[in-house]
Amino acid sequence: MSTATLIIDLDAICANWRALDGQTACETAAVIKADAYGLGVAKVGPALAAAGARQFFVAVAEEGVILRRALGPGPTINVFSGHMAGDADMIREGNLTPMINSVDQLLAHVESLPGHAFGLQLDTGMNRLGMEPSEWAALRDIALAQRPTLIMSHLACADDPSHPMNAAQLKNFADMTEGVEVPRSLAATGGILLAPDYHFDMTRPGVGLYGGLPFLDATPVVSLDVPVIQIRDVAPGESVGYANAFVARNPTRVATVSAGYADGLIRAMGAKATMTHEGRKLPVIGRVSMDLITVDITALKGTPEHLQLLGLHQSVDTVAGFAGTIGYEILTSLGARYDRVYLTA
Amino acid sequence: MSTATLIIDLDAICANWRALDGQTACETAAVIKADAYGLGVAKVGPALAAAGARQFFVAVAEEGVILRRALGPGPTINVFSGHMAGDADMIREGNLTPMINSVDQLLAHVESLPGHAFGLQLDTGMNRLGMEPSEWAALRDIALAQRPTLIMSHLACADDPSHPMNAAQLKNFADMTEGVEVPRSLAATGGILLAPDYHFDMTRPGVGLYGGLPFLDATPVVSLDVPVIQIRDVAPGESVGYANAFVARNPTRVATVSAGYADGLIRAMGAKATMTHEGRKLPVIGRVSMDLITVDITALKGTPEHLQLLGLHQSVDTVAGFAGTIGYEILTSLGARYDRVYLTA
Numbered sequence: 127m128s129t130a131t132l133i134i135d136l137d138a139i140c141a142n143w144r145a146l147d148g149q150t151a152c153e154t155a156a157v158i159k160a161d162a163y164g165l166g167v168a169k170v171g172p173a174l175a176a177a178g179a180r181q182f183f184v185a186v187a188e189e190g191v192i193l194r195r196a197l198g199p200g201p202t203i204n205v206f207s208g209h210m211a212g213d214a215d216m217i218r219e220g221n222l223t224p225m226i227n228s229v230d231q232l233l234a235h236v237e238s239l240p241g242h243a244f245g246l247q248l249d250t251g252m253n254r255l256g257m258e259p260s261e262w263a264a265l266r267d268i269a270l271a272q273r274p275t276l277i278m279s280h281l282a283c284a285d286d287p288s289h290p291m292n293a294a295q296l297k298n299f300a301d302m303t304e305g306v307e308v309p310r311s312l313a314a315t316g317g318i319l320l321a322p323d324y325h326f327d328m329t330r331p332g333v334g335l336y337g338g339l340p341f342l343d344a345t346p347v348v349s350l351d352v353p354v355i356q357i358r359d360v361a362p363g364e365s366v367g368y369a370n371a372f373v374a375r376n377p378t379r380v381a382t383v384s385a386g387y388a389d390g391l392i393r394a395m396g397a398k399a400t401m402t403h404e405g406r407k408l409p410v411i412g413r414v415s416m417d418l419i420t421v422d423i424t425a426l427k428g429t430p431e432h433l434q435l436l437g438l439h440q441s442v443d444t445v446a447g448f449a450g451t452i453g454y455e456i457l458t459s460l461g462a463r464y465d466r467v468y469l470t471a
Numbered sequence: 472m473s474t475a476t477l478i479i480d481l482d483a484i485c486a487n488w489r490a491l492d493g494q495t496a497c498e499t500a501a502v503i504k505a506d507a508y509g510l511g512v513a514k515v516g517p518a519l520a521a522a523g524a525r526q527f528f529v530a531v532a533e534e535g536v537i538l539r540r541a542l543g544p545g546p547t548i549n550v551f552s553g554h555m556a557g558d559a560d561m562i563r564e565g566n567l568t569p570m571i572n573s574v575d576q577l578l579a580h581v582e583s584l585p586g587h588a589f590g591l592q593l594d595t596g597m598n599r600l601g602m603e604p605s606e607w608a609a610l611r612d613i614a615l616a617q618r619p620t621l622i623m624s625h626l627a628c629a630d631d632p633s634h635p636m637n638a639a640q641l642k643n644f645a646d647m648t649e650g651v652e653v654p655r656s657l658a659a660t661g662g663i664l665l666a667p668d669y670h671f672d673m674t675r676p677g678v679g680l681y682g683g684l685p686f687l688d689a690t691p692v693v694s695l696d697v698p699v700i701q702i703r704d705v706a707p708g709e710s711v712g713y714a715n716a717f718v719a720r721n722p723t724r725v726a727t728v729s730a731g732y733a734d735g736l737i738r739a740m741g742a743k744a745t746m747t748h749e750g751r752k753l754p755v756i757g758r759v760s761m762d763l764i765t766v767d768i769t770a771l772k773g774t775p776e777h778l779q780l781l782g783l784h785q786s787v788d789t790v791a792g793f794a795g796t797i798g799y800e801i802l803t804s805l806g807a808r809y810d811r812v813y814l815t816a
Contacts, residue, residue, distance in 0.1 A: 128530075128531040128532060128533075128552040128555040128558065159733070159761070159762060160733035160761055160762060160808075161733075161807065163733075164733070185473075185729075185733075185761070185762035186473040186474050186729060186808070187473060188473075188474050188808065189808070207473040207729055207762075210473040210698065210700065210729075211776075213473065227700060228701050231701075251709075251710065252710075252711070252713075253703060253705050253709060253710065253712070253725060253765070254711065254757075254760070255700065255763065258703060282710070282712065282713055282714065282715055283713070283715060285714075286714070289714075289715075291710070291715055353555065355552050355553070355555065355572060356573050356576075356600060356601075358594070358598060358603060360598050364596075364598060365597075365598065365636070366597070366598040366599065367597060367598070367599055368597075368627055369628055369630075369631070369634075370627055370628060370634075370636055382599050382600055384530075384531060384552055384555075387799075387800045387803060387804070388504070388505035388506075388508075388509070388530075388803035390804075392737070392800075393796050393797070393800045394739060394795065394796065412599075415599070416504070416505055416530070416799060416800075416803060417504060417505060417530035417531070417551070417552075418599055418600065420599055431556075450739065451738050451739065452738070454732075454761055455732045455738045455761075458732060458733035458761060459732070459804065462506065462807070463505075463506075463533065463534070
């Protein structure tokens with residue numbers, strides 16, 4: 127077998143959900159868009175439902191339909207992109223709750239699915255999704271008369287507790303929803319960690335469930351072990367990989383392992399990355415190629431059968447640092463070729 | 472519907488295969504590893520077989536088994552990673568031809584599957600996969616007695632015709648295979664374009680089939696149209712997206728479109744990218760987020776329903792340039808959420 131093994135600890139995901147739930151006095155939803163941040167919604171969804179989550183969030187209606195199949199009836203499935211043209215059948219059949227982003231979406235929703243549940247997304251300054259303050263001021267009474275299930279907004283800078291944008295968005299959200307009796311939600315993982323003011327009636331953790339920053343105390347969720355295909359000794363002056371990107375200065379023992387950027391191991395990490403063997407860090411050398419990575423294992427005594435990229439010794443965020451990106455992208459890029467093993471007690 | 476539409480032109484892939492086949496006098500295989508470079512092996516494999524390809528290459532045995540289901544019996548399916556521990560059942564049942572990379576692999580293969588077809592991969596200087604010259608010298612007679620179907624190696628610098636590594640690897644390959652009567656293969660897309668000396672008995676184009684460099688004259692294969700969720704007017708001084716990464720200097724019309732790095736639109740492209748509408752380039756602003764991208768559409772008169780990232784106006788390699796990577800990674804990163812439409816006459 128030459129595909130890598132991605133181990134996903136469902137109990138760790140549930141432990142992270144409980145830990146974040148324990149930081150607030152309100153309801154805690156679970157964001158499992160993008161196939162549960164790359165980890166598999168068909169496994170992660172039911173695990174979180176069993177742990178007690180009753181509210182889920184996905185990005186688009188298509189994801190909601192897939193999640194409904196996994197969850198069965200009961201839990202609420204909210205859709206961040208709202209009600210787009212062509213979504214009505216999916217929203218009805220999947221019993222999805224679109225987060226309405228604009229007047230146009232509200233009209234489309236009440237016309238095509240009168241009486242069907244919906245929430246409202248307000249823009250409090252991020253300018254990405256949600257109704258503008260002026261739009262909301264004009265629409266508020268009409269929209270509230272349709273009995274939305276939730277009013278939400280999203281923070282642009284919650285990963286940085288010192289950013290003044292957080293307080294500005296909090297004030298905007300409080301102002302825009304003053305006197306409203308509908309349940310309110312502002313905080314994702316970062317917002318949960320900011321302060322209780324940000325929690326309102328429901329939080330929506332995503333990345334923290336999967337072990338990523340800014341939830342520093344998350345239980346690690348994923349490990350990735352990559353099989354070694356071949357080991358060779360490279361003499362000084364010899365090159366390794368595409369474009370001769372590595373040239374050996376000393377006698378070097380090189381392992382070629384079976385994963386590459388087609389498996390989501392972002393090419394930009396290149397020679398800034400390390401892999402590990404029994405906790406020992408080993409430098410990646412040369413370029414990350416489509417299906418293969420070469421690693422300097424001179425420091426090892428034996429001949430390893432696997433090297434590890436993600437796990438207890440290198441977190442998702444450590445690996446993100448190699449590639450100059452964020453843990454979120456490492457997770458959602460994890461590829462389809464892995465042998466996925468789900469752990470649960 | 473709020474997922475993006477990825478249109479894959481199967482006829483263009485076949486046209487590219489024929490065009491590369493027409494540049495040589497030898498057999499032309501097709502490399503369809505990594506799910507046919509992200510485009511879907513279940514569609515691309517049969518299309519290329521119908522176009523005349525009889526030899527296919529995948530990265531790992533698991534991919535070979537999937538491809539065999541798509542192709543049925545007949546075409547040869549070669550596996551670059553060779554014969555790894557645990558592969559024997561897949562190799563036998565899928566009738567796969569492993570490219571043996573080492574003495575260890577050769578022993579494992581002839582012990583577990585005596586008489587089963589295999590090829591040999593030689594290292595001619597890339598130091599990634601394949602037998603070293605010394606290993607090969609010791610093993611050559613024994614290996615040849617087992618009647619391999621192919622002897623191959625891979626070029627490290629073929630995308631750069633001026634690189635001296637090309638001639639060095641060509642000489643090594645010719646030296647290592649002198650007097651051998653087994654069919655030989657050295658060139659992938661880049662090698663095909665270098666010179667006839669590099670063609671030997673079989674070429675193995677990959678990226679060129681899918682419209683990527685270094686095959687400059689490839690027919691474009693993919694286009695990606697992303698639906699607009701919402702359009703808003705942003706006033707000077709307002710920010711857009713995570714970390715307030717964009718701040719408007721002038722009144723700006725902003726479209727939020729429904730795709731992000733979870734769909735393989737690499738986060739590193741950030742504000743260096745453009746999308747297009749009817750050929751007009753429109754700057755991405757702010758950060759690429761997991762499911763959403765924001766675009767400055769101030770230059771447009773109307774309200775577009777979709778913006779295009781990939782297509783006639785922006786090639787795979789142009790988009791790769793936004794992210795500081797290569798077209799190969801753009802292709803293999805294309806995500807699972809797209810509505811995939813296959814074109815064929």
